[in-house]
Each structure stands twice: as structure tokens, then as C-alpha cells.
Amino acid sequence: MTATRIDGKAVAADLRAEIAVKVKAFEARARRLPGLTVVLVGEDPASEVYVRNKGIQTREAGMVSNEIKLPGTTSQAELLAVVATLNADPAVDGILVQMPLPQQIDTQAIIEAIDPAKDVDGLHPANAGRLNQGIEALTPCTPLGCMILLEKSGVQIAGANAVVIGRSILVGRPVAALLLAANATVTIAHSRTRDLAAVCRQADIVIAAVGKPELVRGDWIKPGAAVIDVGINRVAADSGKTKLIGDVHYESAAAVADVITPVPGGVGPMTIACLLQNTLTAACYREKIDPKSL
Numbered sequence: 001m002t003a004t005r006i007d008g009k010a011v012a013a014d015l016r017a018e019i020a021v022k023v024k025a026f027e028a029r030a031r032r033l034p035g036l037t038v039v040l041v042g043e044d045p046a047s048e049v050y051v052r053n054k055g056i057q058t059r060e061a062g063m064v065s066n067e068i069k070l071p072g073t074t075s076q077a078e079l080l081a082v083v084a085t086l087n088a089d090p091a092v093d094g095i096l097v098q099m100p101l102p103q104q105i106d107t108q109a110i111i112e113a114i115d116p117a118k119d120v121d122g123l124h125p126a127n128a129g130r131l132n133q134g135i136e137a138l139t140p141c142t143p144l145g146c147m148i149l150l151e152k153s154g155v156q157i158a159g160a161n162a163v164v165i166g167r168s169i170l171v172g173r174p175v176a177a178l179l180l181a182a183n184a185t186v187t188i189a190h191s192r193t194r195d196l197a198a199v200c201r202q203a204d205i206v207i208a209a210v211g212k213p214e215l216v217r218g219d220w221i222k223p224g225a226a227v228i229d230v231g232i233n234r235v236a237a238d239s240g241k242t243k244l245i246g247d248v249h250y251e252s253a254a255a256v257a258d259v260i261t262p263v264p265g266g267v268g269p270m271t272i273a274c275l276l277q278n279t280l281t282a283a284c285y286r287e288k289i290d291p292k293s294l
């Protein structure tokens, strides 16, 4: 069997086009545009590229995009003050503080300072708690993207055995909560899991969110499984430059799986598209508009 490659770029482009239409419907009802503000502290080159792409795609979807760039020496108190200003600004629907933050800043304190109603990253404990209780919540973007890719690929989630590798608050835990909400039987594996290969072999759905290049091999995959590779690992290429690879060894896994995401071009493009979706959802909640009615 050779797996069908899930085209995350195409799914993300369709989602962004759908969002752009809904933004117009939102504007007609709320008489304003949804607004996203991204805060970047320091000069991490990867974060700068990511923030630039967020800005471009937010504007392309017809929303207001603002970027606040702060020096790498910014103190925690200064960043908390910026967050407080954004919390109080009625034109701001979504606040995203780009991670990682410099060492002198307590990331958790910043996450908890963001108004949960504007927490488009879905990391605030109020949103994480709501997600775990199965209540409507702003949900982390990458996990939302994984679920959309599974659904668009026609994967049967209800009743499936799903194994999530990784337990971060950004990916592993929320994607497990979403799979559970969709009625999968969910196992969360992590760095202390015994015999990870055997755990994986039970899975109809594997979500790899580890950050270890090609950890998951083809002989860990149950024939006919769906494989979603969240990992982004920069490694040296033969050309002497660097290239991106996932947490799954693509060729061997694709030889046994039914569907599989590539890296790059799989989950990655979905993350920003889902951020736009979350910004629109946050704007709808704030205007007391049912997002499903757009």
C-alpha cells in the first residue's frame, strides 16, 4: 500500500478562502473587522518569518493585523503591561504572544494574563479547561489543523484507536482532547512511555508531536492507519544547507499507512489558517454572533 499524501497547503488555502468570505459576513453584521495583534519579543529569525506570514495571511483574509515588536531585553512587567493594554482595546479580538519568549520572562504568567476571550492560541488554563470539559473554547491552532486534516481526508475518528505522541500544552494535550471529543479512544504517549513502537502499532490514528527527527518508523504503523506528523525538525541536508523533516520517517510510514501528512506541506500551513479561524471565532463571541451562522 502507498498512502495518500494529505495536501495541507491546499486544505489551508481552502480554509483561508472560506474565512475571507465569513469575514465579509461578520463585517456586514458587526460593522467592523476582526482584529489580530501579534506580539514578538526579541529577534528569533524563525519567529520573525512566522509573524510576517501571519500578518500577510491575516490581511489577505480581510482582517486587521497589527504587530508589536519589542526588544529582547523587554522585562516581564513591560510585556504584562502590553498585554493589559491589548486586553482593554475593543478593536483587538485576538492576542498572540509569539513563543518562545526570552529567558527573563515567565511564559506561563504571560499566558495567564491574556484575556481568555482574546486567547487565540488557546493556551490560557480557562480555555484548556473548557476544551477538556468538552465545552466550546478557543482551541490551540495546530491541534485544530490536525483535526481538520483528518476530517478532510475522510478518516473515521469515532471509535478509532488514536495514539498521540507528545503531551505539550501546545499540541499533544489539546489534540488528545479534540480526538476524545470526536469519540476516539485516545492514548497519550510521551518520553516515559514504555515500548512506544508497540503502543503505536495499536493505532488507527497516529499524531506525532515530539520534535525528534523521524522517530516514528514504518514498522510502528498499523497497516491502513492515518498518520499526522506535527514535527518540524531542521536538519543538515546533503547540499550543505538545512531542510525540514518531521517526527515520522515518511517513506517507510507511507508504505503502510492509508493517509499521511508530509513535512513540510502538511500540518504546518494549517496552523496560521486555524489562527485566522480562531480570530474570527473570538470576534464573533465578543459580538454575540454565532460563528456557525456566518
Ligand code: NAD
Binding pocket: 142, 165, 166, 167, 168, 169, 170, 171, 172, 189, 190, 191, 192, 193, 196, 209, 210, 211, 212, 230, 231, 232, 233, 267, 268, 271
Ligand atoms: P515539546 O517539546 O513541548 O513536547 C514534546 C513532547 O514529546 C513532550 O511531551 C515529550 O514527553 C515527548 N517526547 C520527547 N521525546 C520523546 C520520545 N523519545 N518518545 C516519546 N515522546 C517523547 O514540543 P511541542 O511544542 O509539542 O512540539 C512538538 C513538535 O511539533 C516540534 O517538532 C515542533 O516544532 C512541532 N510543532 C509544529 C507546529 C506546526 O505548526 N506544524 C506547531 C507546534 C509545534
